[in-house]
Amino acid sequence: xxxxxxxxxxxxxxxxxxxxxxxxxxxxxxxxxxxxxxxxxxxxxxxxxxxxxxxxxxxxxxxxxxxxxxxxxxxxxxxxxxxxxxxxxxxxxxxxxx
Amino acid sequence: xxxxxxxxxxxxxxxxxxxxxxxxxxxxxxxxxxxxxxxxxxxxxxxxxxxxxxxxxxxxxxxxxxxxxxxxxxxxxxxxxxxxxxxxxxxxxxxxxxxxxxxxxxxxxxxxxxxxxxxxxxxxxxxxxxxxxxxxxxxxxxxxxxxxxxxxxxxxxxxxxxxxxxxxxxxxxxxxxxxxxxxxxxxxxxxxxx
Numbered sequence: 001x002x003x004x005x006x007x008x009x010x011x012x013x014x015x016x017x018x019x020x021x022x023x024x025x026x027x028x029x030x031x032x033x034x035x036x037x038x039x040x041x042x043x044x045x046x047x048x049x050x051x052x053x054x055x056x057x058x059x060x061x062x063x064x065x066x067x068x069x070x071x072x073x074x075x076x077x078x079x080x081x082x083x084x085x086x087x088x089x090x091x092x093x094x095x096x097x098x
Numbered sequence: 099x100x101x102x103x104x105x106x107x108x109x110x111x112x113x114x115x116x117x118x119x120x121x122x123x124x125x126x127x128x129x130x131x132x133x134x135x136x137x138x139x140x141x142x143x144x145x146x147x148x149x150x151x152x153x154x155x156x157x158x159x160x161x162x163x164x165x166x167x168x169x170x171x172x173x174x175x176x177x178x179x180x181x182x183x184x185x186x187x188x189x190x191x192x193x194x195x196x197x198x199x200x201x202x203x204x205x206x207x208x209x210x211x212x213x214x215x216x217x218x219x220x221x222x223x224x225x226x227x228x229x230x231x232x233x234x235x236x237x238x239x240x241x242x243x244x245x246x247x248x249x250x251x252x253x254x255x256x257x258x259x260x261x262x263x264x265x266x267x268x269x270x271x272x273x274x275x276x277x278x279x280x281x282x283x284x285x286x287x288x289x290x291x292x
Contacts, residue, residue, distance in 0.1 A: 032254040033247040034240065035280060037287045041236075044291070081173050082188045086195055088240035090171050093184075 022071040022096060026080040028057075029090040030065045042087045043069065046080075071096055102285025103232075110228045111289040113282075117221030120212045122275065126242045127200040133165060133245065134197045156190040158182035165248040169196065169241060199238040206231060232290045239283045246276040 028039075036058055043054035047070060060067040069091075070080050077093050084091035103113040115123070159182065161167050170189050174180040208214075210223045227235060246252075250273060260273050 030254075032252050032256075033243050035284055035287065037284055037291075038236070038240065041287045041291050045233075078173070078184060078188075081184075082192065085169075085171060085173075085188070085192055087237060088169070088244055090168075091173070092171065092175055093173050093180075094176070 022073075024074045024077040025068045025071040025094055025096050026077050026084065027066050027092050027094055028061050028069050028084060029092065030061050031090050034089060036062060039089065042084070042089060046083055046087070100282070102282055103227075103289040104285075105289045106226060110226055111232050111286065112224060112226045113285070115207075115223045115225060117212065117216050117223065120207050120210075120221075120223045120225075121216045124204050124207050124212060126275075126279075127203040127238060130200045130238070130241055130245060131197050133163070134169075134193050134200075136163075156186040156188070158186050160185070165245045168244050168248050196238070196241050199234040200241070202231065202234040203238050206235075229290070232286060236283065236286055236290070239279055239286070243276060243279050243283065246272060246279070250276065252276070 039061065040051070040054045040058040043049050043057055044051060047054075049057070057067050057069055069084075070077065072080075074093070081091045081093050100113055100115050100119055103111045106112045160172055161170060170185070170192055172181045173184040173188075206225055206227065207223065210225050211221070212223055213221075250269060260270070263270050263273075
């Protein structure tokens with residue numbers, strides 16, 4: 001059947017609160033097309049980051065090839081990834097490490 | 099030649115285009131709409147034909163066209179099933195949004211005075227955008243640049259290659275348009291960014 005896969009809900013564990021609270025992350029990848037100014041603008045506009053933080057993340061994308069821009073529940077991260085695709089940024093979802 | 103977008107007194111942004119430039123933007127926007135509609139956003143036939151017929155929420159596999167594949171990237175590169183589900187629930191809406199933005203670009207240009215059939219070059223058009231309009235233009239120019247870059251096979255740091263091509267190479271002309279859109283995009287981001 002083509003029903004949506006059920007969301008995996010992890011039981012919170014006291015000493016791993018961070019990982020279980022924010023188990024998924026949105027990753028933005030470098031591409032040769034999008035302007036640095038535009039990527040910074042999108043981070044400010046959509047995530048409400050300060051100019052300094054948005055620029056830092058943009059530079060990380062540019063230099064490292066990728067950067068985690070948000071983390072949270074799978075549902076929240078799917079929203080963020082969809083929004084990035086709306087802006088034309090190359091974004092993917094992955095499970096947070098640790 | 100347009101000087102790009104500038105902030106407007108009282109809010110919003112403004113740019114002045116020649117008829118040729120406005121016509122070029124309209125042509126790119128309509129090609130984008132054509133492309134978004136061309137490869138239908140329908141699910142591929144699955145094992146059960148009835149199930150495939152009843153499943154009209156969206157496609158589950160990546161588009162074959164490289165431009166569309168870049169406009170709608172795979173959200174879960176390591177998990178085909180999750181990627182398919184994500185696509186099913188987002189791609190139709192994303193396609194609609196991108197086509198809507200391109201249509202908004204065309205509407206604005208025509209409302210600003212671009213005739214259906216452009217003749218003569220003396221025409222000058224002032225385009226004024228409020229914040230919402232600027233966002234639509236920004237997103238649509240991004241889509242146009244992504245589309246041209248996919249067709250041209252643009253890679254990081256390939257400027258020397260493009261400079262080395264002879265002027266009569268058809269790709270040079272397309273690359274000039276790509277560069278021009280980049281200039282316009284940059285001016286719009288700067289005009290809008292607080």
